[in-house]
Structure formats: C-alpha cells, structure tokens
Amino acid sequence: MNGILIIAHAPLASALRQCALHVFPDAGSALAALDVEAHTPPEQTLEQARQLQQQLGMPHTLVLADLFGATPSNVAAKLVDGIHSRLLTGVNLPMLMRAICYRHESLESLVSRAMMGATQGVVSVAATAPQNQSRRTSHDQDQHDHQQ
Structure with missing residues (x-):
C-alpha cells in the first residue's frame, strides 16, 4: 500500500484531508497533511x-x-526520490479521491490514476436559466438552448 502526503499552503492540506476522510474514514492511517504557514522557513517545513x-x-x-514552484x-x-516517492502538483479533491481509491496499486499506477x-x-458545466424565466433573445443562428 502507498501512503499519501499532502503539502499545501495553510489551511488547504488539512482541509483536503478532512474532506477525504469524510468519504473514506478508513484512510486516515495512509493519509497525512502538512499545512505550510506563511513565515515558516523551508528547512523547517522539509x-x-x-x-x-x-x-x-x-x-x-x-x-x-498545491502549486508548482511555490514553497x-x-x-x-526535496522530499521525493522518484523511486519510493513521487510528487504531483496542482492537487485538487478529485485527484486526492482517486489516489485514495487506488492507493493499493503500484506507485506508478497510482500516479497515473491520480493525474x-x-x-x-x-x-x-453548462449554465442553465432558472425555471420560470423567459427565454433570452439572441441573434445566434441556433435557436435552441442546449443543456447537458
């Protein structure tokens, strides 16, 4: 099994972890979060x-x-070695949920699934007009509203 470590600007890491544990309460031992505070030296964070x-x-x-190029x-x-640990930036909740679901697979497979x-x-998501409102007039050639 793979562990998952979230490192993000405070309070994002902890918030993502809490959201994930709401859905997957049994994942707590495999999921850690580190909130990086604004004035904490990088060496201390590492x-x-x-x-x-x-x-x-x-x-x-x-x-x-969370953000490529940021602290x-x-x-x-500096933490990952590319063999026993891998890094993905741009973390979002769907990425984290997918990673938790597939944390039992190989690290390479987990990286692919998380991405x-x-x-x-x-x-x-297409915006739709609220019910009971008149249809907007437009000069578009297509006279039909498309909804998904």
Whole structure:
C-alpha cells in the first residue's frame, strides 16, 4: 500500500484531508497533511514533511502539492526520490479521491490514476436559466438552448 502526503499552503492540506476522510474514514492511517504557514522557513517545513512521511510508515509515498514552484512544491521536490516517492502538483479533491481509491496499486499506477482523476474532475458545466424565466433573445443562428 502507498501512503499519501499532502503539502499545501495553510489551511488547504488539512482541509483536503478532512474532506477525504469524510468519504473514506478508513484512510486516515495512509493519509497525512502538512499545512505550510506563511513565515515558516523551508528547512523547517522539509523536516516536518520528513517526519510525516516517516509516520505514514509505508514503503511508497505519493506526495501531492498545491502549486508548482511555490514553497510547498519546492519542499516536496526535496522530499521525493522518484523511486519510493513521487510528487504531483496542482492537487485538487478529485485527484486526492482517486489516489485514495487506488492507493493499493503500484506507485506508478497510482500516479497515473491520480493525474487522470485531477484532469477528469475538472468539468465545464453548462449554465442553465432558472425555471420560470423567459427565454433570452439572441441573434445566434441556433435557436435552441442546449443543456447537458
């Protein structure tokens, strides 16, 4: 099984963990979160991340960070080795949920599934007019409202 460590700007990491545990309460031992505070030195954050990774006690760890190039991802990049741990940035809730669902698979498979969850979880939803409102007039050639 793989451990999952979220490293993100405070309070995002803890909030994502809480959301995930709401759906998957049994995943608590495999899921850790590190909220990076604004004025915490990166060295201190790295040490906290190492401790959390060690506490997970898993042979492999997927590290999820919020924003590429920011302190959380820079710290996470120093934490991962590419063999026993991997890093994905741009964490979102669909990515995390997918990672939890497939945490029993190989690390490579987990990375792939988490990335698919992240991208497939972003959906453009067509806006619809509230009921009982008149239909808007437009000069579009298509006279039909399309709803999904």
